[in-house]
Amino acid sequence: MLRYLIPLALFLVLVVFLAIGLTRDPHELPSALVNKPAPTFRLPQLKDPTRTFSAEDMRGKVWLLNVWASWCIACRDEHPLLGEYAKSGAVPIYGLNYKDKREDALAWLEEFGDPYVLSAVDLDGRVAIDYGVYGAPETYVIDKAGTIRLKHVGPVTPDVWSEKIIPMVQELNREGTK
Amino acid sequence: MTHSRLLALLLLCLLSSFAMAQVQEEERPSDDPVIEQRLTKLSQELRCLQCQNQTLADSPAGLAADLRREIREQMKAGKSDQEIIAFLTQRYGDFILYRPRVTYTTYLLWFGPFILLLTGLYVLFRYIKQRRDIIPERPLTADERRRAEELLASASGKETA
Numbered sequence: 001m002l003r004y005l006i007p008l009a010l011f012l013v014l015v016v017f018l019a020i021g022l023t024r025d026p027h028e029l030p031s032a033l034v035n036k037p038a039p040t041f042r043l044p045q046l047k048d049p050t051r052t053f054s055a056e057d058m059r060g061k062v063w064l065l066n067v068w069a070s071w072c073i074a075c076r077d078e079h080p081l082l083g084e085y086a087k088s089g090a091v092p093i094y095g096l097n098y099k100d101k102r103e104d105a106l107a108w109l110e111e112f113g114d115p116y117v118l119s120a121v122d123l124d125g126r127v128a129i130d131y132g133v134y135g136a137p138e139t140y141v142i143d144k145a146g147t148i149r150l151k152h153v154g155p156v157t158p159d160v161w162s163e164k165i166i167p168m169v170q171e172l173n174r175e176g177t178k
Numbered sequence: 179m180t181h182s183r184l185l186a187l188l189l190l191c192l193l194s195s196f197a198m199a200q201v202q203e204e205e206r207p208s209d210d211p212v213i214e215q216r217l218t219k220l221s222q223e224l225r226c227l228q229c230q231n232q233t234l235a236d237s238p239a240g241l242a243a244d245l246r247r248e249i250r251e252q253m254k255a256g257k258s259d260q261e262i263i264a265f266l267t268q269r270y271g272d273f274i275l276y277r278p279r280v281t282y283t284t285y286l287l288w289f290g291p292f293i294l295l296l297t298g299l300y301v302l303f304r305y306i307k308q309r310r311d312i313i314p315e316r317p318l319t320a321d322e323r324r325r326a327e328e329l330l331a332s333a334s335g336k337e338t339a
Contacts, residue, residue, distance in 0.1 A: 029227070032271035099240065125244045132269035134227035134241055 031151040032132060038065075038142045039130035043120040046097050046105055053094070053120040055146060062172045064093045064165070065140040066116070066156075067128060069100045070108035072136040078155035079112050085161060086115035091141075091169045095119030098128050098136050141165060143172045205243045213253045220259055221246060224266065225274050233276065 033039075042054040055065075066082065068075040086093050095116035097105045102121065109119075122128050131140065134153070141150035150168045152160055208214055218235055224245075226237035234242050245266070252262050266274050278284045318326065 029271055029273050032268060099244075125241070126248070129244060129248055129269060132271075134270065 029134070029153070031148075031153075033148050034151055036148060038140070038146050038148050039127070041120070041122075041127040041130065043096075043122060043127060046095070046102065046109075046119040046121050049102075049121070053118055055142070058094070058142065059146055060144050062091060062144060062169055063142055064091055064169075065096055065131075065142060066093055067096045067098050067131070067133050067136045067138040068119075069098045069136050070104040071100065072098075074155045075137045076112070078137055078157075079115070081156060081158065081161065082115040083113045085156075090166060092117050096127065096131075097121050098133065099123065099125045139165070141168050141172070143175070205246065208250045208254065210254070213250060216253055216259065217246060217249055220249060220262065223276055224263075225276055227270055227274065 038055045040055055042052050042056075045051045045053050068079075082093060085091075093116055095118070097119045099122065105119070105121075109116075120127075125133075131138075132151075137155055139152045139156055140148050143149050149172060150164065152164065156165065208217075221234035224234040226232045226234050226239055226242040226245075228239040228241045229237055232239075232242075234245055249262055252265065257265075263275070272279055272281075278287060280288055
C-alpha cells in the first residue's frame with residue numbers, strides 16, 4: 001500500500017506547487033527598492049519646464065509617484081481611475097512622464113484629464129532606471145521620510161487602490177502624527 | 179478562413195513590432211571596442227525585464243537599450259563589472275541576473291538537484307540489494323543442466339545448418 005501512497009503524495013505536492021505557480025504573475029517582480037530611500041532626482045516639470053521637481057520637495061508628505069507615458073497603453077486603462085482618486089484628495093499623485101515627447105504628453109493630459117499635481121519629465125529614462133521601472137505604469141508610495149514603502153507594477157485597479165495603496169497611505173499618515 | 183485569420187495575425191505582429199520601433203531612439207554603440215566587448219559579455223548574463231526570457235544583449239526593448247546605455251556609460255567611467263551588477267541588482271533585484279546568486283533563498287535551487295541525485299542513487303542501490311535478497315541464487319540441478327546443454331546444442335546445431 002505504502003509503495004503506491006508515497007508516489008501519489010509526492011505527485012499531489014507537485015500539483016499543489018504547480019497550481020500555486022499558475023496563479024502568480026511572472027511579470028510581477030519583488031521590488032528591490034521597497035523600504036529603501038526613494039532615489040533622488042531633479043527634473044523639469046512637464047507643464048512648466050523652467051521649474052523643476054525633486055523627490056526631496058516632498059519631505060514630510062506621503063505621496064504617490066506614478067510612472068506614465070502617452071505611448072503606454074496600460075496607462076490609459078488606469079488613467080480615469082487615477083483622476084477619480086486624485087479628486088478624492090486621499091493622497092497627492094505626482095507623475096513621472098517616462099520617455100515621452102513633450103507635446104504628446106501634454107496632448108494626452110489634455111485629452112484624458114490630468115490627475116497629477118504635476119508631472120516631472122524623464123526624457124531619457126535615467127530616473128526610471130534608478131527607480132527600477134521595467135514596465136509603465138508603475139506606482140510608488142513614498143512616506144514622509146522619503147522611503148519607498150510600496151511599489152505597484154501595472155495599472156492601478158480599484159482593488160489595488162482600496163486594498164493596498166489606501167491602507168498603506170493611511171498607516172503612513174498615522175505614523176507621522178504619533 | 180483560417181488562412182486569412184493567420185495572415186491578419188501575422189500582420190498584427192509585424193505592426194506591433196513597428197510600434198515598438200517607433201518608441202525607441204537609435205542606440206549608439208561606444209567607439210571603444212573593449213567596452214563593446216565587455217558589454218556584450220556582461221549583458222548576456224543579464225535578463226531583460228520587459229521581455230523576461232531574453233538577455234539584455236538580445237532584447238530590442240526600449241528598457242534594454244537604456245540599460246545598455248547605462249552600462250556603457252558606467253564602463254566608460256571606469257566601473258568594474260561587479261560594480262555595475264551591484265548597481266543593477268540594487269534597482270531591479272536578483273531577478274536581473276540569469277545566474278542566480280548562492281544565498282540562503284537559492285540553496286534549494288542550487289543544491290536541490292544534487293540532493294535529488296543522491297536520493298535517487300540511494301533508492302536505486304537499496305532496490306538492487308533488496309532484489310538480490312528476494313531472488314536467491316540457486317545453482318542448476320544436474321537434470322536442468324543436462325536440458326540446458328541439450329537446448330544449447332540444438333540451437334547451435336541449427337545455426338550452423
